[in-house]
Amino acid sequence: MTISAKSSPMLITFSVMLATIMQALDTTIANVALPHMQGTLSATQDQISWVLTSYIVAAGIMTPATGFLSQRFGRKRLFVWSVIGFTLASLLCGAAFTLNQIVLYRLLQGVFGAALVPLSQAILLDTFPREQHGKAMAMWGVGVMIGPILGPTLGGLLTEYYNWRWVFLINLPFGILALSGILAFVPETPKDPNRPFDFLGFAFLAIAIGALQMMLDRGELQAWFESPEIVIEGLVAALALYMFIAHMFTHHRPFLDRHLFVDRNFVTGLVFIFIIGIILLATMALLPPFLQHLKGYPVVTTGYLLAPRGIGTMVSMMLVGRVMGKIDTRLLILAGLALTSLSLWQMGRFSLDVTEFMLVESGVIQGLGLGLIFVPLSTITFSTLAPHLRTEAAAMFSLMRNIGSSIGISIVTALLSRNSQINHAGLSEHVSIFNPLMHAPYLPPSWSLDTTTGLLALDAEVNRQAASIAYIDDFVLMMWVTLCAVPLLLLLRKPRAVAGTPAPALHAVAD
Numbered sequence: 001m002t003i004s005a006k007s008s009p010m011l012i013t014f015s016v017m018l019a020t021i022m023q024a025l026d027t028t029i030a031n032v033a034l035p036h037m038q039g040t041l042s043a044t045q046d047q048i049s050w051v052l053t054s055y056i057v058a059a060g061i062m063t064p065a066t067g068f069l070s071q072r073f074g075r076k077r078l079f080v081w082s083v084i085g086f087t088l089a090s091l092l093c094g095a096a097f098t099l100n101q102i103v104l105y106r107l108l109q110g111v112f113g114a115a116l117v118p119l120s121q122a123i124l125l126d127t128f129p130r131e132q133h134g135k136a137m138a139m140w141g142v143g144v145m146i147g148p149i150l151g152p153t154l155g156g157l158l159t160e161y162y163n164w165r166w167v168f169l170i171n172l173p174f175g176i177l178a179l180s181g182i183l184a185f186v187p188e189t190p191k192d193p194n195r196p197f198d199f200l201g202f203a204f205l206a207i208a209i210g211a212l213q214m215m216l217d218r219g220e221l222q223a224w225f226e227s228p229e230i231v232i233e234g235l236v237a238a239l240a241l242y243m244f245i246a247h248m249f250t251h252h253r254p255f256l257d258r259h260l261f262v263d264r265n266f267v268t269g270l271v272f273i274f275i276i277g278i279i280l281l282a283t284m285a286l287l288p289p290f291l292q293h294l295k296g297y298p299v300v301t302t303g304y305l306l307a308p309r310g311i312g313t314m315v316s317m318m319l320v321g322r323v324m325g326k327i328d329t330r331l332l333i334l335a336g337l338a339l340t341s342l343s344l345w346q347m348g349r350f351s352l353d354v355t356e357f358m359l360v361e362s363g364v365i366q367g368l369g370l371g372l373i374f375v376p377l378s379t380i381t382f383s384t385l386a387p388h389l390r391t392e393a394a395a396m397f398s399l400m401r402n403i404g405s406s407i408g409i410s411i412v413t414a415l416l417s418r419n420s421q422i423n424h425a426g427l428s429e430h431v432s433i434f435n436p437l438m439h440a441p442y443l444p445p446s447w448s449l450d451t452t453t454g455l456l457a458l459d460a461e462v463n464r465q466a467a468s469i470a471y472i473d474d475f476v477l478m479m480w481v482t483l484c485a486v487p488l489l490l491l492l493r494k495p496r497a498v499a500g501t502p503a504p505a506l507h508a509v510a511d
Helices: 009-025 031-040 050-073 075-095 099-113 116-127 130-161 171-185 199-218 228-248 258-262 264-294 299-323 329-347 356-382 387-428 452-484 486-491 504-510
Strands: none
Touching: 009 075, 009 116, 009 130, 009 171, 031 050, 031 130, 050 075, 050 099, 050 116, 050 199, 050 387, 075 099, 075 116, 075 171, 116 130, 116 387, 130 299, 130 356, 199 228, 199 387, 258 264, 258 387, 264 299, 264 329, 264 356, 264 387, 264 452, 264 486, 299 329, 299 356, 329 356, 329 452, 329 486, 356 387, 387 452, 452 486
16 A cells, blocks of 8 residues: 655755664664763773663564554654654763663663664655655665764764764754654544454563674673673573564464565565675674774774775665666675675785775675675565555664664674683784794884793784784684575565555464
């Protein structure tokens, strides 16, 4: 069902995209400001991490509820209150003076912001006819993909030239403009006030997501499964997920519609977007510390070097939106996977002497590749779904992308720490008076084995080299993960008819 509105589809698009960009920016914009926030709020490293954890956990738990809340109260009403709540929570975050306050307000940000991205995607899919879904997803994808990529750049600039509070206060103009546009242009959808709420199903899913996010976020600080806390969180997540799946397939009106999981394109799309989530934010989690700690770039320069990645994504998305329908969607995704793999292969050849041109080049290529994947994938994932399932499906699509990002960041961070230690031990074996190379005339005089200062200088260099190799190992790992996604293309099918009428078998299941 396509929304019929007196207002222009472009005005609707502009309004919902403002909300999407606002929420997407917040996934990464606060990361670079954490050290400054830590000093202002007198918090430890472990305590300040709750500024990120509270947002991630709250958003993860509330995202699956978007479909139910949209049907129960109306999509426009839910969107309006989500924007109001997110904007006010951002204002409170910018005005916070204690750690407890900012953690609470970030929690509220996550609760209200969870629905913004899936609602905007569902609205655009309903606003445009199916033959223009590629164009709609290109515009939507710009906000979803550009936000996390440009977040560190914008956050670094605001923190450097103003202060950390502006990484939250910047949401106010976006929120006010988005709210005005939504109220004026976005039409309301039919409500189903009699739809029952499957509290048990929601509770199982919320516990599973919350425990998983806590495990992923705190794993590195707690030495992973050497800590009883992480073991308990992992067991709780696995048990709750099992209970949710069993409940979903046995309850007569489950929290998530079973029809979603009998659509092959949608299920394959969920696996795909999970992998894209790993690549997107895991790369963004690795590059800033690589550039700042090993290359010695300041925050602003790091932001400038990362910005071309977003430009590549934007260009790619706008181009692919024009060719969608003329080229097989699966071929576009294959080209995107190839470009993304190429960029990660280039990153796997980085060293401490990597030039700025090489950094920008690999970033632009990866941006082009991600854009080629994201738009066609977002289109084909929903192409065979019934329209009334779109909001619920969009929530699951966003949830899987976020979980993929969380798992990807946790894996590469853990491997970075572990491999750095292993590499340090291996390289240190060669720092010995019995190694002829340690007496070579071209070595810096400060690298002396005879003085404490010289040994400290050597250890610092060994640390840099060990970390550099560990970063390279992570980039190569992500390259192989990307290549492993290629066979999934065989599971995607081109839609033969306009989605809109569920198959009779699905009605039978529902009854």
